[in-house]
Amino acid sequence: MQSRSNASMRPNPGFRWHAVAAIAAVLSLLAAGLFAATVPAEKLLPPPPAASFEAEHAGVVPAGFDRRKQVIDESLAAGKAVGWAGRYYYGDRFASNVYLSLAPGAGLVVTETGCLGLYAANHGSLVDGTDGVLRISYAVPASPQGGSFPGELMPLSWGRRQYLIPPDQLAAFATAINHGKEPRDGDGGGSFLLRVGDEYQPVSGLPSLPTSMLALLRREPVEVEIASVEVRRRSKPGDICVSNYWVRVVPTAAAVPPLFVGEVLLPIDGNDRATVIASQGQSAEAEIVVFQCNDRFAPKLGMRLTTGAYNEGRGAGR
Incomplete structure (x- = not known):
């Protein structure tokens, strides 16, 4: 039996509860009839300068950020950078938006912005490892x-696209492909860093995942x-009540491939997504997070979920 793993899909780095609170606030305005405007689907634009944000919501831009950003921008403009250099984005284009720029020899700058302004900013140096992983030494340790x-x-x-994926999110990336969340297209947001502009580029074949991760892409x-x-745990960060349920899932058909740790299961006839935390033969344990502490919102016995599967034909240049 595989051990329970932290490799299960979890909120992406940079996303915090203020984003959830911001969404809740806007939904309240909608319910009151005070917010009728819709967010237009515009092409991705660079984040506005920190000075344009309201002071009460402004994050702290660490010393050296602007200078490093200038060096990175000059390196990218000179066209001397390697293939992974560039400007990247992930987010929902509203409550949480992460912009990251990097270039070899120049380092990295990254910001998180949202509907309340600048939430966080950081910068650091890069080490390009022999294992193909970029390691970052940040100027400011992890903090608000x-x-x-x-x-x-x-x-x-x-294909023509370039992604930057944290190694512990590779399984989540594979499962996003199985569910048709990647390759994303057009003006929509996404959960993984994609070079700005590449959302319009076609893909071909399979992504350059490690061999062990390519095996996670399902054909059926x-x-x-x-x-x-x-129910395993309940917590209340701020005004939000969170319930963590562990469920045992079994296949509805005989002799199917096993589930893998970190795989996300989406509902066929319900509302709850599950993340596999342990797998053994034809059954598995999965975690479902519900933003309610009333058990009438608990996952239901018999609820069906699916792994999804990747169809190469659906992903090219939509």
Whole structure:
């Protein structure tokens, strides 16, 4: 039996509860009829300067940030950088948006912005390891001001696209492909750092994942159902109540490939997504997070979920 792992899909670095609170606040305005405007689907733009944010919401830009950003911008403009250099983005284009720029010899700058302004900013130096992983030494340790940005990034190419994926999120990236979340297209946001502009580029074949991770891309979906439910933990960060349920899932058909740790299962006939935390033969344990502390919102026995599967034809230049 595989041990329970931290490799399960979790909120991406930089995303914190203020983003959830911001969404809740806007939903409240909608309910009151005070917010009727919709957010237009515009092309991704560089983040506004920190000086334009309201002071009460402004994050702290650490010393040396502007100078490093200038050096990176000059390196990118000179066209001397390697393939993974560039400007990247992930987020929902509203409550949480992470912009990252990097170049060899120049380092990295990264910001998280949202509907309340600048949440965090950081910068650092890069070490390009022999294992293909970029390791980052940040100027400010992880903190509300410095952010909780990833300390390691693996450059991945997919056709003309370039991604930067934290090594502990490779399984999450593979499962996002299985569910059609990647390759993302057009003006929508996403959960993984993609070079700005590459969302319009076609893909071909498979991404340059390590061989062990390519094995996680499914050709046929596996359908499972919940056989047992157990609440493991409840917490209340701020005004939000969170319940963590562990469920046992079993396949609805015989002799199917096993689930893998970190795989995300999406509901067929329910609302709850599950992340596999342990797998043994034809059954697995998974975690479901519910933003309620009333058990009437708990996952239901018999609820069906699927692994999804990747169809190469759907991903090219949509």
